[in-house]
Amino acid sequence: MKNLFAAVILASLGLSAAAQDDLLNILKEDEKQETNYTTATFKSTRIMNGHSIERMPGGQLDFRISHRFGRLNSGAYEFFGLDQSNIHFSLEYGFNKWFMAGIGRGSYEKTFDAFGKFSILRQSTGAVSMPVSVSAVTSVALKTVKFPDPSRTNYFSSRLSYTAQILVGRKFSQAISFQLTPSYVHRNLVATALDPNDIYSLGAGGRIKLTKRISFNGEYYYMINPKSDFSQKIYDPLALGFDIETGGHVFQLIFTNSLGMIEKAFIGETTGSWRKGDVHFGFNISRVFTVKKNIPDNRNQ
Amino acid sequence: MTRYLIFSILLSCTITSNAQKYMTRNGYIGFYSHTPLEDIKADNNQVAAALDLATNEIVFQVNIRSFHFERSLMEEHFNENYMESEKFPKATFKGKVTDPVKIDPTKKGSIDVTVSGDMTIKDVTKPVTAKGTMEITDDGITASSKFNITPEDYNITIPGVVREKIAKSFEVTVSIKFTTQLKNSK
Numbered sequence: 001m002k003n004l005f006a007a008v009i010l011a012s013l014g015l016s017a018a019a020q021d022d023l024l025n026i027l028k029e030d031e032k033q034e035t036n037y038t039t040a041t042f043k044s045t046r047i048m049n050g051h052s053i054e055r056m057p058g059g060q061l062d063f064r065i066s067h068r069f070g071r072l073n074s075g076a077y078e079f080f081g082l083d084q085s086n087i088h089f090s091l092e093y094g095f096n097k098w099f100m101a102g103i104g105r106g107s108y109e110k111t112f113d114a115f116g117k118f119s120i121l122r123q124s125t126g127a128v129s130m131p132v133s134v135s136a137v138t139s140v141a142l143k144t145v146k147f148p149d150p151s152r153t154n155y156f157s158s159r160l161s162y163t164a165q166i167l168v169g170r171k172f173s174q175a176i177s178f179q180l181t182p183s184y185v186h187r188n189l190v191a192t193a194l195d196p197n198d199i200y201s202l203g204a205g206g207r208i209k210l211t212k213r214i215s216f217n218g219e220y221y222y223m224i225n226p227k228s229d230f231s232q233k234i235y236d237p238l239a240l241g242f243d244i245e246t247g248g249h250v251f252q253l254i255f256t257n258s259l260g261m262i263e264k265a266f267i268g269e270t271t272g273s274w275r276k277g278d279v280h281f282g283f284n285i286s287r288v289f290t291v292k293k294n295i296p297d298n299r300n301q
Numbered sequence: 302m303t304r305y306l307i308f309s310i311l312l313s314c315t316i317t318s319n320a321q322k323y324m325t326r327n328g329y330i331g332f333y334s335h336t337p338l339e340d341i342k343a344d345n346n347q348v349a350a351a352l353d354l355a356t357n358e359i360v361f362q363v364n365i366r367s368f369h370f371e372r373s374l375m376e377e378h379f380n381e382n383y384m385e386s387e388k389f390p391k392a393t394f395k396g397k398v399t400d401p402v403k404i405d406p407t408k409k410g411s412i413d414v415t416v417s418g419d420m421t422i423k424d425v426t427k428p429v430t431a432k433g434t435m436e437i438t439d440d441g442i443t444a445s446s447k448f449n450i451t452p453e454d455y456n457i458t459i460p461g462v463v464r465e466k467i468a469k470s471f472e473v474t475v476s477i478k479f480t481t482q483l484k485n486s487k
Contacts, residue, residue: 023351023360024395026324026483031349036366036390040381057373174387212382213460246462248374293371 038123041133041171042179044250044286045092045100045117047205048219048239049258049266053133053169053179055119056094059292062102065089066261066284068254073277081280088261093291106261113262115139115163123170135167141264158189163263165203175209183221185267192231199268200224201236207243215243217252221267230268237270252284321354321406323442328477330363332450334468341375341467343368350477352442354404359416359444361394361477383457384423392422394429404435411436416446422455433475441480448473 042052045062056062066088070081078084090104090113098119105112121134141161147154162185169179181203190197205219219239227234239256257272257279258265272278328348334341347367352359365386370376380386396418398404404412417430433446449470452459459467 023322023353023358024362024393026322026351027326027349027360027362034364034366039377060373174385247378247466288374290372290374 033127035124035128036126038125038133038171041123041169041177042207042217043215043243043245044252044284046252046284047179047207048217048241048252048254049237049256049261050181050183050203050205050219050221050263051115051117051135051137051165051167052205053119053135053167055098055117055135056092056100056288058094058096059290060094061289061291062092062094063089063287063289064092064104064284066282068256068259068261068280068282070280071272071277072279072281086259086261086282104262106265108260108265110144111141111262111265112144113139113141113264132168132170135169137163137165137167137263139163139263141262161185161187161264163267165263176206178204178206180204181221183263183267185264187264187268194229194231196225196229198225201267210242213245217241217243223267225268232271234268235270235273237266238274248288250284250286252286254282254284255279256282322351322483323354323479324351324481324483325349325477325479328361329475330361330477331474332368332471333474334471336466336468339466341370343370343376343379345369348477350444350479352444352479354406357398357402357404359394359396359398359418361392361475363392363394365390365392383452383459389423392420394418394420396429398435399430404437406437406442409437409439414444420450423457425455427454431475441478441482443476443478445477446475448475 042054044052045054045056046052068086070078070084072080074081086107088104088106088108090102092100092102094100099116101114101116103112103114116138118136119133120136121130121132123133124130139162143159143161163183165181165183167179167181169177171177183201183203185199185201187197201221201223203219203221205217207215207217209215217240221237223234223236235257237256237258239254239258241252241254244251244253257274258270259272259280260266260269272280326349327346328350329344329346330348331342331344345363345368347364349362350360365384366380368376368379370379396416398414399417400415401412411434413432414435415430415432417428419426420429429448429450431446431448433444436443436445450473451470
């Protein structure tokens with residue numbers, strides 16, 4: 001009888017010890033599965049020159065300043081290109097959780113530009129599982145540099161070019177993300193009758209995170225139009241560089257063979273060759289300001 | 302002797318019964334960091350918690366991704382750089398109300414309580430003791446507390462560049478309203 005008594009006591013002790021885990025298990029039991037959206041596929045809205053699938057969240061304003069210096073192979077007299085500088089700055093705002101838009105000005109051909117970016121699909125796991133994120137970018141560029149031949153009839157529309165891109169990206173792991181970017185550029189006016197008005201290209205870009213705050217990025221656009229169609233010697237744009245994130249800033253250090261910082265300029269107007277050393281050093285600085293604060297859902301305090 | 306045996310069986314029955322178990326999935330936990338340079342505040346209204354008044358045990362399960370910030374960039378950095386929420390999606394607390402030893406859920410009103418237990422964040426488990434209150438009303442029990450935690454204790458490293466903007470110690474506010482009383486499943 002005494003043994004039985006001891007056994008019951010022991011059993012009840014065992015039960016109480018397991019009770020905390022039981023309580024946790026109750027919480028886990030009918031837990032509804034949530035959709036976990038993948039965040040930070042890229043640190044910035046640009047991989048290097050071109051757009052990434054990332055979008056400014058609603059209410060956030062991104063002020064970007066970008067520079068591309070002259071060619072590294074221009075020698076010591078030009079301080080390896082640093083004596084020349086091309087600048088592009090832009091203000092880009094996230095309107096809601098699927099749309100952002102930006103306006104910018106670049107010194108290259110004195111160009112104004114505007115774009116809109118739409119998030120179509122977001123990579124996710126859990127209740128809704130989606131393997132990739134998909135965004136669409138459409139942009140227009142207005143070149144204001146004086147027409148080379150003022151004697152002929154020049155139309156305003158001749159200054160315009162348009163870009164449309166579909167961005168398909170996936171964050172494979174915390175460290176590795178990859179994106180494919182089929183792109184279409186239309187130029188209203190081109191240099192000669194030989195040059196194509198429509199340029200089709202396929203971009204590919206990715207990043208490898210080296211530390212939590214530094215990543216190595218690469219971006220390449222393959223032009224589908226034969227290069228012989230162009231009156232100028234044209235190359236595919238290739239950019240390599242680093243993202244460095246410090247709190248509200250993202251610094252992107254870039255080595256690229258293109259001078260332009262908008263799609264219309266680096267796709268189809270890249271005249272530098274990596275092989276010959278026509279490489280421009282440059283950087284993008286992104287500073288994010290919170291214009292409208294997120295209102296957390298039904299805060300109970 | 303038989304009487305003792307029956308008594309102890311009864312005792313073990315009360316331990317396993319669900320009669321005094323409460324739970325919720327909409328508890329609130331928030332934290333606040335103050336420095337002269339920047340204030341950081343985050344709210345989570347989807348905290349799952351359970352309370353067993355028979356054993357005085359209390360548990361929380363917190364989804365890290367459900368913390369929301371006023372600045373979405375902060376939220377991204379919180380998940381990506383500091384909490385690594387992809388790798389450590391949940392934080393838990395397993396503890397006991399150590400004072401008072403017995404809480405009578407039929408007695409309405411507010412009582413001071415002390416809770417101690419183990420907090421697990423990013424797979425690091427540390428003992429935590431906090432004072433708080435439990436308010437018993439007709440529609441449930443609200444457990445509230447404020448205490449401080451140090452991010453460094455839980456393997457959360459803060460780099461030099463932002464060190465001045467993030468406080469050494471965060472104030473954590475807990476407010477959990479237990480409304481669902483679990484039915485006796487025995």
